[in-house]
Amino acid sequence: RTNQTRFPENFLWGGAIAANQAEGAYLEGGKGLTTVDLLPIGKDRFSLMLGNVDSLELKDGVYYPSHEAIDFYHRFKEDIALFAEMGFKCLRLSIAWARIFPNGDDSAPNEEGLQFYDQVFDELLKYNIEPVVTTCHFDVPINLVEKYGSWKNRKMIEFYENYTKTIFERYKEKVKYWMTFNEINMLLHAPFIGAGIVIKDDEEKKQVLYQAAHHQLVASALAVKACHEIIPNGQIGCMLAAGATYPYTCHPNDIWEAIDKDRESYFFIDVQSRGEYPGYAKRYFKENNLQIRMEKDDEEILKNHTVDYIGFSYYASRCASTDPEVLSQLAEGNIFASIKNPYLNESEWGWQIDPQGLRVTCNQLHDRYQKPLFIVENGLGANDVLSDEGSINDDYRIEYLKSHFIEMAEAIEDGVDILGYTSWGPIDLVSAGTGEMKKRYGYIYVDKDNEGNGTLKRIKKKSFYWYQDIIQSNGENL
Numbered sequence: 001r002t003n004q005t006r007f008p009e010n011f012l013w014g015g016a017i018a019a020n021q022a023e024g025a026y027l028e029g030g031k032g033l034t035t036v037d038l039l040p041i042g043k044d045r046f047s048l049m050l051g052n053v054d055s056l057e058l059k060d061g062v063y064y065p066s067h068e069a070i071d072f073y074h075r076f077k078e079d080i081a082l083f084a085e086m087g088f089k090c091l092r093l094s095i096a097w098a099r100i101f102p103n104g105d106d107s108a109p110n111e112e113g114l115q116f117y118d119q120v121f122d123e124l125l126k127y128n129i130e131p132v133v134t135t136c137h138f139d140v141p142i143n144l145v146e147k148y149g150s151w152k153n154r155k156m157i158e159f160y161e162n163y164t165k166t167i168f169e170r171y172k173e174k175v176k177y178w179m180t181f182n183e184i185n186m187l188l189h190a191p192f193i194g195a196g197i198v199i200k201d202d203e204e205k206k207q208v209l210y211q212a213a214h215h216q217l218v219a220s221a222l223a224v225k226a227c228h229e230i231i232p233n234g235q236i237g238c239m240l241a242a243g244a245t246y247p248y249t250c251h252p253n254d255i256w257e258a259i260d261k262d263r264e265s266y267f268f269i270d271v272q273s274r275g276e277y278p279g280y281a282k283r284y285f286k287e288n289n290l291q292i293r294m295e296k297d298d299e300e301i302l303k304n305h306t307v308d309y310i311g312f313s314y315y316a317s318r319c320a321s322t323d324p325e326v327l328s329q330l331a332e333g334n335i336f337a338s339i340k341n342p343y344l345n346e347s348e349w350g351w352q353i354d355p356q357g358l359r360v361t362c363n364q365l366h367d368r369y370q371k372p373l374f375i376v377e378n379g380l381g382a383n384d385v386l387s388d389e390g391s392i393n394d395d396y397r398i399e400y401l402k403s404h405f406i407e408m409a410e411a412i413e414d415g416v417d418i419l420g421y422t423s424w425g426p427i428d429l430v431s432a433g434t435g436e437m438k439k440r441y442g443y444i445y446v447d448k449d450n451e452g453n454g455t456l457k458r459i460k461k462k463s464f465y466w467y468q469d470i471i472q473s474n475g476e477n478l
């Protein structure tokens with residue numbers, strides 16, 4: 001190795017949380033109900049996330065983990081102080097749309113909601129922690145689902161534009177880094193959690209989803225436009241649930257299948273970053289008889305307002321196969337149906353662990369888009385257990401992160417421009433996929449269990465001190 005440092009001097013080390021998984025206070029401060037507030041823990045959650053929703057009302061006697069979450073709403077000062085102690089350069093968080101516009105279509109914003117984020121950003125800036133803000137991380141105001149069918153409806157573009165302009169204006173002095181939709185490609189796999197979409201029996205699923213995708217893509221481009229106009233020194237990115245797809249074998253059919261699978265996701269980013277629908281998407285629409293209704297200016301809007309950087313989450317790589325025998329072993333119960341890669345280990349939740357896949361993914365995104373990347377989610381969900389002395393020795397998490405950081409350094413050496421790295425859930429929070437508390441990602445333990453019992457006390461894990469050292473040495477001690 002040369003003397004050159006591995007990570008750029010201003011590399012943004014930090015962590016990432018989302019309003020719906022951390023804040024709680026689900027009806028406080030004038031906040032309206034959102035899609036995620038309707039998701040229980042347990043086996044019903046999965047089917048609801050996919051869009052099999054028959055009621056938009058809360059049910060009695062059901063435990064909804066987002067309602068209190070980890071109470072970040074009341075404890076953000078304590079939590080941010082802990083992030084500062086680790087030396088965070090940035091914190092990725094999301095604004096809850098329904099705190100700002102409780103119904104989504106209100107004529108004026110909710111001042112109390114705006115003030116809450118003012119306080120959060122001020123607290124971060126006090127420690128020189130750069131806020132990195134996702135405008136929408138899964139939680140669509142429920143009124144927009146009820147009245148308009150969420151992103152199925154073109155009117156959503158207007159509501160989102162109004163919302164994003166409001167927050168850009170309000171926070172233009174405080175927030176430089178923005179992102180539009182969290183894991184925009186989730187819309188295809190889990191439409192209700194991804195985009196508030198409920199599929200009715202008489203609806204053609206693909207038609208509905210790709211039309212909704214078009215609305216989000218136009219809305220995203222308009223947010224880019226507004227951000228550039230309102231915050232001249234701002235940067236705004238897209239956000240992809242990434243993870244390279246490997247061909248299961250070298251059979252040409254498998255090679256093509258892997259390309260095809262990746263394109264399901266790249267589709268979104270090709271539009272957001274290159275500004276137009278790719279040829280393979282047009283072919284797909286034609287062959288599946290999908291009519292995407294566009295208005296006259298849409299193509300121009302998409303072309304003129306592309307993102308500044310590519311934000312993405314990376315948890316695992318995937319495998320693609322055309323062999324019926326291999327496909328019959330598909331792991332169930334995951335949003336991304338996955339074929340087991342025999343060369344990889346998996347987490348307690350069956351997510352395959354592939355540090356090298358991070359290097360692959362970085363290189364592929366770099367080759368494709370030639371824009372800075374921002375790794376805005378990565379980490380290991382594990383069931384940490386307190387020792388008798390009350391400590392958490394999460395060596396497995398340190399091992400996971402270390403191996404991924406080494407590959408991230410390799411990608412940088414490959415010439416990939418990476419703005420920063422925010423690990424998912426630096427403080428334990430509610431799992432999006434399962435609603436559990438015990439699927440923990442944090443450097444900070446939160447005393448709360450799956451049933452909602454616990455003191456909510458924060459406890460530093462062993463990885464807290466490890467990450468602190470990584471940040472302090474800018475990755476030189478890996």
Ligand code: P53
Pocket residue numbers: 018021182183241313315335336377381424430431432433434439
């Ligand atoms: P949890 C599935 C596949 C990839 C990313 O996930 C996903 C999901 C949803 O489960 O979501 C992202 O909490 C998402 C976060 C989420 C995180 O990954 O299921 O942006 O909100 O918490 C981890 O372990």
